[in-house]
Amino acid sequence: xxxxxxxxxxxxxxxxxxxxxxxxxxxxxxxxxxxxxxxxxxxxxxxxxxxxxxxxxxxxxxxxxxxxxxxxxxxxxxxxxxxxxxxxxxxxxxxxxxxxxxxxxxxxxxxxxxxxxxxxxxxxxxxxxxxxxxxxxxxxxxxxxxxxxxxxxxxxxxxxxxxxxxxxxxxxxxxxxxxxxxxxxxxxxxxxxxxxxxxxxxxxxxxxxxxxxxxxxxxxxxx
Amino acid sequence: xxxxxxxxxxxxxxxxxxxxxxxxxxxxxxxxxxxxxxxxxxxxxxxxxxxxxxxxxxxxxxxxxxxxxxxxxxxxxxxxxxxxxxxxxxxxxxxxxxxxxxxxxxxxxxxxxxxxxxxxxxxxxxxxxxxxxxxxxxxxxxxxxxxxxxxxxxxxxxxxxxxxxxxxxxxxxxxxxxxxxxxxxxxxxxxxxxxxxxxxxxxxxxxxxxxxxxxxxxxxxxxxxxxxxxxxxxxxxxxxxxxxxxxxxxxxxxxxxxxxxxxxxxxxxxxxxxxxxxxxxxxxxxxxxxxxxxxxxxxxxxxxxxxxxxxxxxxxxxxxxxxxxxxxxxxxxxxxxxxxxxxxxxxxxxxxxxxxxxxxxxxxxxxxxxxxxxxxxxxxxxxxxxxxxxxxxxxxxxxxxxxxxxxxxxxxxxxxxxxxxxxxxxxxxxxxxxxxxxxxxxxxxxxx
Numbered sequence: 001x002x003x004x005x006x007x008x009x010x011x012x013x014x015x016x017x018x019x020x021x022x023x024x025x026x027x028x029x030x031x032x033x034x035x036x037x038x039x040x041x042x043x044x045x046x047x048x049x050x051x052x053x054x055x056x057x058x059x060x061x062x063x064x065x066x067x068x069x070x071x072x073x074x075x076x077x078x079x080x081x082x083x084x085x086x087x088x089x090x091x092x093x094x095x096x097x098x099x100x101x102x103x104x105x106x107x108x109x110x111x112x113x114x115x116x117x118x119x120x121x122x123x124x125x126x127x128x129x130x131x132x133x134x135x136x137x138x139x140x141x142x143x144x145x146x147x148x149x150x151x152x153x154x155x156x157x158x159x160x161x162x163x164x165x166x167x168x169x170x171x172x173x174x175x176x177x178x179x180x181x182x183x184x185x186x187x188x189x190x191x192x193x194x195x196x197x198x199x200x201x202x203x204x205x206x207x208x209x210x211x212x213x214x215x216x217x218x219x220x221x222x223x
Numbered sequence: 224x225x226x227x228x229x230x231x232x233x234x235x236x237x238x239x240x241x242x243x244x245x246x247x248x249x250x251x252x253x254x255x256x257x258x259x260x261x262x263x264x265x266x267x268x269x270x271x272x273x274x275x276x277x278x279x280x281x282x283x284x285x286x287x288x289x290x291x292x293x294x295x296x297x298x299x300x301x302x303x304x305x306x307x308x309x310x311x312x313x314x315x316x317x318x319x320x321x322x323x324x325x326x327x328x329x330x331x332x333x334x335x336x337x338x339x340x341x342x343x344x345x346x347x348x349x350x351x352x353x354x355x356x357x358x359x360x361x362x363x364x365x366x367x368x369x370x371x372x373x374x375x376x377x378x379x380x381x382x383x384x385x386x387x388x389x390x391x392x393x394x395x396x397x398x399x400x401x402x403x404x405x406x407x408x409x410x411x412x413x414x415x416x417x418x419x420x421x422x423x424x425x426x427x428x429x430x431x432x433x434x435x436x437x438x439x440x441x442x443x444x445x446x447x448x449x450x451x452x453x454x455x456x457x458x459x460x461x462x463x464x465x466x467x468x469x470x471x472x473x474x475x476x477x478x479x480x481x482x483x484x485x486x487x488x489x490x491x492x493x494x495x496x497x498x499x500x501x502x503x504x505x506x507x508x509x510x511x512x513x514x515x516x517x518x519x520x521x522x523x524x525x526x527x528x529x530x531x532x533x534x535x536x537x538x539x540x541x542x543x544x545x546x547x548x549x550x551x552x553x554x555x556x557x558x559x560x561x562x563x564x565x566x567x568x569x570x571x572x573x574x575x576x577x578x579x580x581x582x583x584x585x586x587x588x589x590x591x592x593x594x595x596x597x598x599x600x601x602x603x604x605x606x607x608x609x610x611x612x613x614x615x616x617x618x619x620x621x622x623x624x625x626x627x628x629x630x631x632x633x634x635x636x637x638x639x640x641x642x643x644x645x646x647x648x649x650x651x652x653x654x655x656x657x658x659x660x661x662x663x664x665x666x667x668x669x670x671x
Contacts, residue, residue, distance in 0.1 A: 167393065169315055
């Protein structure tokens with residue numbers, strides 16, 4: 001439960017000192033788990049102005065080979081999410097992967113998007129998310145040979161510049177004695193990146209929905 | 224372990240569908256402080272002859288457990304006067320954006336490295352050029368990974384036609400859009416008599432994919448002496464009369480609603496089925512409801528009077544309670560705060576009234592509604608220089624609210640303290656950044 005923290009940022013989340021008598025009601029699921037409550041704007045009727053260049057950084061594939069993030073974004077439209085596999089905040093990393101799965105399903109059914117979209121799940125826990133561990137995680141979600149890659153890094157030192165470049169703020173949780181709890185608080189951010197490696201949208205918990213992401217992909221890829 | 228307790232607080236906010244966090248009026252994309260705030264950051268307008276005369280960000284310790292409770296613990300001047308007005312936090316609450324209506328400068332403060340000592344992170348001084356002529360950045364509003372900045376004016380005639388701009392959280396310009404006008408409705412439906420293109424505040428209802436904007440007046444008016452302006456019939460015609468409903472995702476205007484009399488602050492309900500927002504009109508002293516009807520159409524209607532409109536109480540800031548049941552309304556001219564029961568949003572009823580002080584302007588309440596903060600100051604050329612009863616005219620005050628009465632906790636005279644004219648307040652807490660206050664210097668910095 002401690003992992004919720006800032007992962008829930010953007011979904012009316014709260015961080016601060018709670019009154020001690022407050023009980024813990026059930027978690028309300030983020031909108032991304034339900035039907036979209038509105039009709040998205042028509043594909044191509046709006047702009048997705050660039051928000052800057054998508055940064056590069058060192059990565060490890062699930063096969064353990066070292067590479068660069070730019071090897072996996074660019075050339076296609078990409079949806080990039082930062083996750084860690086042991087995250088149990090339902091409105092954090094699991095939401096991101098759930099929505100990515102929904103995007104995968106939509107792309108598989110849309111000839112326009114087929115072969116033009118890549119999904120990238122990037123771990124920010126190099127200690128626990130080793131290449132084999134991340135590979136096992138990815139196998140649960142990736143369909144057949146769909147272009148969904150799972151990336152990790154060799155160390156915190158390699159990871160940190162990438163996190164900073166993507167404004168992906170992560171706090172490792174410590175107990176009162178300074179011991180790492182093995183959990184992290186973070187702002188959920190999912191990035192839409194075009195074939196030229198430019199950021200075209202950023203989604204957070206209250207905004208992230210497969211229909212919205214697919215609508216943006218179609219807008220991006222419609223000639 | 225306070226920080227850990229803080230994480231649990233997130234659950235509370237997430238799971239209370241009838242009480243989405245209001246910590247006065249924050250973006251729904253942002254974390255909220257649901258417990259005791261540690262600091263209030265006050266974007267303060269510099270006054271000639273008062274202290275260094277510069278605009279500044281003033282930090283007040285408001286945690287009653289602190290030795291410096293009720294005291295100014297930090298002040299950061301930004302150089303010169305810019306008509307400091309509104310400020311807003313990024314979605315991750317790491318940065319506070321504070322803008323100047325005169326110079327169109329935006330100052331980005333780092334409030335996470337040391338929440339007790341904000342520091343300048345970046346200054347944007349080319350807002351007008353980058354945005355294609357928008358003047359007077361007003362509302363600094365968090366969207367996912369970016370900031371939305373509403374304008375008040377333009378660089379062609381310095382009137383009220385204006386637009387909105389978007390920046391990355393790092394302060395890089397993304398895009399701008401102009402408000403719909405009769406000349407260019409940009410596909411919007413003009414539902415009444417006006418499509419004036421004016422701007423002021425903005426609020427999002429992500430669940431309905433709706434962005435709502437309001438309208439005030441241009442640089443020519445807000446930088447003019449108040450008495451001179453009110454004696455100028457032509458100037459008095461140049462106030463906004465519209466609220467615009469936008470497609471939030473597309474950032475395209477959908478419908479222009481008539482809301483005559485300068486609709487200012489917008490506050491949207493937090494309830495999971497509450498598809499409405501409130502605004503108040505400065506010149507006609509009314510509460511307006513902006514709402515989606517059962518057919519999915521957005522409408523505007525006046526739902527209550529605020530005081531006696533003939534005496535021009537001049538409603539300014541408003542604050543909706545976390546449970547959507549109450550709305551605080553400040554009126555600048557008579558120095559009063561009024562509380563309206565808005566449990567029926569179509570029929571608000573005033574349930575409380577008290578005079579707080581001369582030229583009361585902004586109001587911010589804690590998430591639980593138990594603490595209500597007030598500041599004075601509207602605009603440099605509109606503010607009063609003295610009070611009828613000799614009381615201070617530029618202040619920051621804290622009251623506790625028990626549901627029936629306001630009880631004063633402390634009051635700071637910003638002129639006497641050499642600070643200036645206090646305007647917008649934003650809350651800060653160490654727990655936001657993973658550390659309780661007492662341990663901040665150690666654990667939090669190590670964790671970073």
